[in-house]
Amino acid sequence: MLAVTVAPGSPAARAGLRGRLLLAKLDGQPVVDALDCRFFSAGERVVATLADGRRIALVKAYDEDPGLVPPPLVPRTCGNRCVFCFMGQQPRGVRAALRLRDEDFRLSFLLGNYITLTNLRPEDWRRIRRLRLSPLYVSVHATDETVRRLLLGNPRAPAILPQLRRLARYGCALHVQIVVCPGLNDGKVLARTVADLARLRPAVASVALVPVGLTAHRAGCYPLRGLTRDEARALLVLADRYDARLRPRAGTGWLYPADEVYFLAGRPFPHRRWYDDFPQLENGVGMMRRLLDRLPRLQLAGRRPYTVLTGVLVAPRLARWARRERVTVVPVANTHFGGGVNVAGLLAGVDLVRALRGVRRGTVFVPASAVNADGLLLDNMPLAALRRQTRAAIRLLNDEGAVVSGS
Numbered sequence: 001m002l003a004v005t006v007a008p009g010s011p012a013a014r015a016g017l018r019g020r021l022l023l024a025k026l027d028g029q030p031v032v033d034a035l036d037c038r039f040f041s042a043g044e045r046v047v048a049t050l051a052d053g054r055r056i057a058l059v060k061a062y063d064e065d066p067g068l069v070p071p072p073l074v075p076r077t078c079g080n081r082c083v084f085c086f087m088g089q090q091p092r093g094v095r096a097a098l099r100l101r102d103e104d105f106r107l108s109f110l111l112g113n114y115i116t117l118t119n120l121r122p123e124d125w126r127r128i129r130r131l132r133l134s135p136l137y138v139s140v141h142a143t144d145e146t147v148r149r150l151l152l153g154n155p156r157a158p159a160i161l162p163q164l165r166r167l168a169r170y171g172c173a174l175h176v177q178i179v180v181c182p183g184l185n186d187g188k189v190l191a192r193t194v195a196d197l198a199r200l201r202p203a204v205a206s207v208a209l210v211p212v213g214l215t216a217h218r219a220g221c222y223p224l225r226g227l228t229r230d231e232a233r234a235l236l237v238l239a240d241r242y243d244a245r246l247r248p249r250a251g252t253g254w255l256y257p258a259d260e261v262y263f264l265a266g267r268p269f270p271h272r273r274w275y276d277d278f279p280q281l282e283n284g285v286g287m288m289r290r291l292l293d294r295l296p297r298l299q300l301a302g303r304r305p306y307t308v309l310t311g312v313l314v315a316p317r318l319a320r321w322a323r324r325e326r327v328t329v330v331p332v333a334n335t336h337f338g339g340g341v342n343v344a345g346l347l348a349g350v351d352l353v354r355a356l357r358g359v360r361r362g363t364v365f366v367p368a369s370a371v372n373a374d375g376l377l378l379d380n381m382p383l384a385a386l387r388r389q390t391r392a393a394i395r396l397l398n399d400e401g402a403v404v405s406g407s
Contacts, residue, residue, distance in 0.1 A: 001051055002031045002070055010067020011060035012048070022051035023068055034070040035106045039131055041066045073110075078103035079119055081153030083222035084181055089215045091336060093379050094348075095372065109133040112282055114177055117163045118154060128170060135173040135205065138164070142178075142185040143196040151185060153222075161196060168203030177208045177283055181224055182231055194238065194255060198246075201254065206279040209235050209257045211264065216338025226340045232264035243274070252276045259288040260343070263313045284343070287399050288317065294401040295321045301403060302363030302393050309355050309366050311344040330355050336379055345369035345399075349381025356390045368396035368404050 006017045026040035046058045078101035107113040114137045142148040211227045242255040275286040306327045315331035322329045332355045336348035344367040375383040
């Protein structure tokens with residue numbers, strides 16, 4: 001049984017349901033949480049069985065939400081202590097969500113969150129198989145178990161390859177990430193990891209190579225360093241080798257370096273076709289290519305002059321467009337996180353305020369990815385407070401080059 005609330009105007013409301021209800025089944029399947037509500041509510045006709053035995057047919061569009069709103073999932077937390085974990089190297093005052101270490105297969109399916117498969121219980125495996133949850137997003141990092149356990153800070157982590165093979169037997173598509181930590185899982189270890197994963201194609205549908213992210217707040221953490229230019233270029237060579245081998249056979253790529261690898265290597269980004277359908281976009285793979293392709297069609301709106309605030313990595317790549325469109329691009333150094341954190345989506349309010357000091361008029365465009373749904377920046381500064389720092393209008397610009405918020 002699951003307590004749900006009927007959304008006004010929804011298919012459930014049109015069927016005569018109101019208020020709070022106890023939901024027993026959807027289309028004959030027991031319902032225990034938001035995952036079941038989402039999973040069993042597809043289709044144009046869904047039968048809801050209530051705790052009192054009533055069976056109510058809900059008629060809706062195929063992908064329309066039926067309006068039986070479950071309580072939010074309480075995420076399972078992570079028991080690993082990854083040596084590179086970004087959550088463990090943050091300054092005080094960041095948003096609470098940035099400190100949450102979730103490890104929940106339900107959120108992997110629903111939201112694309114990466115999981116390590118280290119906390120699955122027998123009933124979880126049964127549920128994954130029964131629902132055939134696909135795709136799932138898995139952090140592998142290394143198939144050498146000694147190295148992987150060191151990386152995860154978990155000497156009891158189960159062997160990853162048998163788990164991946166089991167998910168493949170269940171019919172699950174898997175998107176994998178490898179956070180590359182120089183001196184630990186690069187070089188021969190990485191070559192072995194990628195080769196092992198390649199043998200699991202097509203179940204392992206894509207692999208992202210993500211450089212380790214290091215802030216200035218690593219006191220007491222495992223000693224790590226970032227990738228050098230030569231190491232970044234070696235990752236690109238590895239990816240190109242697999243692309244040349246696999247794309248002619250499969251018609252798509254498979255091993256994708258994150259955008260930051262190209263920045264570090266000083267290399268141009270591949271053509272859009274190289275990224276196929278952008279299977280690792282939320283992992284920072286292909287965002288820059290997509291933005292560069294859309295820049296010629298980008299139409300900023302508001303009072304001129306226009307100013308775009310962005311990370312120090314992205315700013316130089318916008319220079320040609322900025323000259324043509326008479327836009328001032330301001331690279332914003334990230335002092336809040338420090339270290340090697342230079343991407344636009346991790347800019348905090350304190351750094352944006354500093355960048356605004358010289359801007360007194362016109363329209364300023366701020367990365368939308370740095371602001372959450374509640375209008376808070378990463379250091380909990382309200383967007384409204386940022387707007388009070390300047391007479392210029394502030395608008396949010398998303399990763400696709402679209403204005404998503406006005407002043």
